[in-house]
Amino acid sequence: MSTRNTTKSLVINALFIALTLVFTMFINLRLPFMGNGGLIHLGNVPLFLAAFIFGKRTGAIAGAFGMGLFDLISGWTTWAPFTFVIVGAMGYIAGLIAERKTGSQVWVYSLAIFVALLIKIVGYYFAEVILYSNWIQPFGSIPGNVLQVVIAGIIVLPFVGRLKKIAR
Numbered sequence: 001m002s003t004r005n006t007t008k009s010l011v012i013n014a015l016f017i018a019l020t021l022v023f024t025m026f027i028n029l030r031l032p033f034m035g036n037g038g039l040i041h042l043g044n045v046p047l048f049l050a051a052f053i054f055g056k057r058t059g060a061i062a063g064a065f066g067m068g069l070f071d072l073i074s075g076w077t078t079w080a081p082f083t084f085v086i087v088g089a090m091g092y093i094a095g096l097i098a099e100r101k102t103g104s105q106v107w108v109y110s111l112a113i114f115v116a117l118l119i120k121i122v123g124y125y126f127a128e129v130i131l132y133s134n135w136i137q138p139f140g141s142i143p144g145n146v147l148q149v150v151i152a153g154i155i156v157l158p159f160v161g162r163l164k165k166i167a168r
Helices: 003-026 044-054 056-073 077-098 107-134 137-167
Strands: 028-030 038-040
Touching: 003 028, 003 038, 003 056, 003 107, 028 056, 028 137, 038 137, 044 077, 044 107, 044 137, 056 077, 107 137
Parallel strands: none
Antiparallel strands: 028 038
16 A cells, blocks of 8 residues: 555544544434433444445444544543444444445445444443343433434435545
8 A cells, every 4th residue: 555545544534533523522412211311413424424435444443433532532431442342343334335336326325324223223232231230221222323323324325425426
């Protein structure tokens, strides 16, 4: 890899880490449900854009570091390791699915968002089971997780094709 490509990759990754952090930190709403309740934020928008436009590696880096940093600096430190793994996996798998060349791109992006949603629900469910030692309480966070990813998908899907052409 040339120095130019390395620098470009570093800048793109840093940009999407920052965007994911900012969209998570400043555009959010805490839900008043039982347990942790859930936090609806738009951090998944730059995460999905990173994964769909620049690939699985950038998606994983943006999600893991962007949302992990949010947890560290917002006082949710206990959540940071879980977020790093869960959201990193979301970005990686969404990017991996989006790299498929078969079928309608809208269908592929929709599938990627759906699989990322499953990763978020299952990952955070078990993270809460570990943190709260309770198998029932984590169900209270599922509506927020679903809403968060669905809203991000609704925002990303109409624009990702055009943004991908511009980025190339």
